[in-house]
Amino acid sequence: MAVQKRVPQKRKQHIAARANKLSPSGIRKFFDLLSSMEGVISLGVGEPDFPTPWHIREAAIESIEQGQTMYTSNSGTPELRKELARHLKTYHGVDYDPMSEILITVGVSEALDLAMRAMIDPGDEVIHPDPSFVAYSSSIILAEGVPAAIPTYEETNFELSATAIEKRITRKTRGILIGFPSNPTGAVMSKQKLTEIAELARKHNLTVFSDEIYGKLVYGVEHTCFASLPGMKEHTILLGGFSKAYAMTGWRIGFAAAPKEIITAMTKIHQYTMMCASTMGQVAALEALKGGQDCVTEMVEEYNRRRLVIVKGLCDIGLSCFEPKGAFYAFPSIKCTGMTSEEFAERLLAEEKVAVVPGSAFGACGEGYVRCCYATALSDIEEALKRMKRFVNKYRVK
Amino acid sequence: MxxxxxxxxxxxxxxxxxxxxxxxxxxxxxxxxxxxxxxxDRIILKYKAIVNWDKAENEHVFALIEVKLEPEKDVGFDSIAERIYRFPQARSVYLVSGTYDLLVLVLGKNNHEIANFVSQKLSHIDGVKATNTQFVLKRYKEDGEVVEGKEEVKRQPVVL
Incomplete structure (x- = not known):
């Protein structure tokens, strides 16, 4: 009798619908290709190229030496919350009670997630700009909300218009998620345009989730903190963090500031899912606030030099580039090549070893654009521009 | 601008x-x-490289010399300083506050050369009351640049 060989069957894993319905990153293959290549200049990053300033690192090292290695309060250390409240008052003109209206989180990403989960009921709609940071729509979906993307265009500086928002408001609309200065476009909203959105929020009783992680990185314009607009503190969940301004991405320290009831609700979710942000990270963040803002000014000055170089360089190549006034991204149009943004990114990488991120990764309106991060050494930016010029000249549609 | x-x-x-x-x-x-x-306008004094001589296998010694001065009649610190900074061995010369008056950074081929500079030149200058020479053992940072083991930026190639 023939003995039947038993082939161990691979168990099919059940994955919850919650995870299944998140759109997979369509450019995963592209990233994998990138990490296996050598000699690539990457403009695909989303973080500063400066290491964290030494005085900040030194403070964290000292705290570890002193054995500050225990949990902190769920909300974050009182020292950090107090200093942050002072900072928000001084630099953004908003008044938050450090003990009841501020929550320290694991990066601004966690703050965004908590805000959505604390505010959104299943089926609630949240308006957000398109293109925008990849986590925006996902954070709404994870909270069982429905993202309502509003197109923004290069012609109107990638600003979100109140008129367009109002057209999308339904009975189910719960809030508006904005992130200016913007990743990926570098757009900054003027105070006037924000005021128009504030009026909508008041009129329709909406919550504004304002992600201001790039708030300190603006060039020649002022950043307006949404909560500082008249009457808006009650309507706003201010989301921020230390990653971009202080070159602290790896520390994962962010925060949310909002009216007491909202912070209480967010803290409940935070205490069961995170407990608290890392202790040494909070020590570092405190030092970032207390140790003077000169390091930020210096980094902003350096980004600005690179910004001017990359925008001019892209325009010279013939890739029309909207002038970004914030963050550290340029978002040139690649329409003159006739390629989709994904095609452009893939071929540019393969042929010239320059990595950029396809605009389509950030929403339908990002199609026809690529994101180029200029938080990269000037010599690399110059070399990347040379390579891109060669590439665009080859494929420009006559 | x-x-x-x-x-x-x-x-x-x-x-x-x-x-x-x-x-x-x-x-x-x-x-x-x-x-x-x-x-x-001499706002820009010179364009030059910061050299790590250790790696260039070039015999050299740096020394920091503290100089105490005794101002003489009609001769201020400036003119004594000038008599010192005119020596090409003196790379930097500063008037400082504290227990001594001038700090002189000297570069020489070897200890012997620096010893000669101190005993034959510096100490003979009118107005120099005392000197205290400190040989540099290692340069960690020069003019804002870390001499060895500069930090490298290691980032993920793509972050959205």
Missing amino acids: LKNILKILENDARTTPKQISDMTGIPRAEVVKVIKQAWQ
């Missing part, structure tokens, strides 16, 4: 006027003019 241009040049003296123009938005011709003026 001048300050912006100087900051860029202080960081990298090889930055061309064209590059500076791209980095600041100031027209190239204007950049050239400002730099020329700064050079004439």
Whole structure:
């Protein structure tokens, strides 16, 4: 009798619908290709190229030496919350009670997630700009909300218009998620345009989730903190963090500031899912606030030099580039090549070893654009521009 | 405008006027003019490299010499300092507050050469009351640059 060989069957894993319905990153293959290549200049990053300033690192090292290695309060250390409240008052003109209206989180990403989960009921709609940071729509979906993307265009500086928002408001609309200065476009909203959105929020009783992680990185314009607009503190969940301004991405320290009831609700979710942000990270963040803002000014000055170089360089190549006034991204149009943004990114990488991120990764309106991060050494930016010029000249549609 | 241009040049003296123009938005011709003026006004003193002589296998010794002065009649510190800084061995000369008056950074081929400089030259100058020589054992950071083991940036190639 023939003995039947038993082939161990691979168990099919059940994955919850919650995870299944998140759109997979369509450019995963592209990233994998990138990490296996050598000699690539990457403009695909989303973080500063400066290491964290030494005085900040030194403070964290000292705290570890002193054995500050225990949990902190769920909300974050009182020292950090107090200093942050002072900072928000001084630099953004908003008044938050450090003990009841501020929550320290694991990066601004966690703050965004908590805000959505604390505010959104299943089926609630949240308006957000398109293109925008990849986590925006996902954070709404994870909270069982429905993202309502509003197109923004290069012609109107990638600003979100109140008129367009109002057209999308339904009975189910719960809030508006904005992130200016913007990743990926570098757009900054003027105070006037924000005021128009504030009026909508008041009129329709909406919550504004304002992600201001790039708030300190603006060039020649002022950043307006949404909560500082008249009457808006009650309507706003201010989301921020230390990653971009202080070159602290790896520390994962962010925060949310909002009216007491909202912070209480967010803290409940935070205490069961995170407990608290890392202790040494909070020590570092405190030092970032207390140790003077000169390091930020210096980094902003350096980004600005690179910004001017990359925008001019892209325009010279013939890739029309909207002038970004914030963050550290340029978002040139690649329409003159006739390629989709994904095609452009893939071929540019393969042929010239320059990595950029396809605009389509950030929403339908990002199609026809690529994101180029200029938080990269000037010599690399110059070399990347040379390579891109060669590439665009080859494929420009006559 | 001048300050912006100087900051860029202080960081990298090889930055061309064209590059500076791209980095600041100031027209190239204007950049050239400002730099020329700064050079004439001795705001820019010199364009030079910071060299790690240890790696160049070049025999050399640095020493920091504290100099106490005794001002003589009609002769101020400035003129004594001048008699010292005119020696090419003196790389930097500072008037300082504290227990001594001048701090002199000297570069020589070897200890012997520096010893000679101190005993044959420096101590003979009128107004020099005492000297205290400290040989440099290791240079960790020079003019803002870490001499060895500079930090490298390690980032993920793509972050959305």
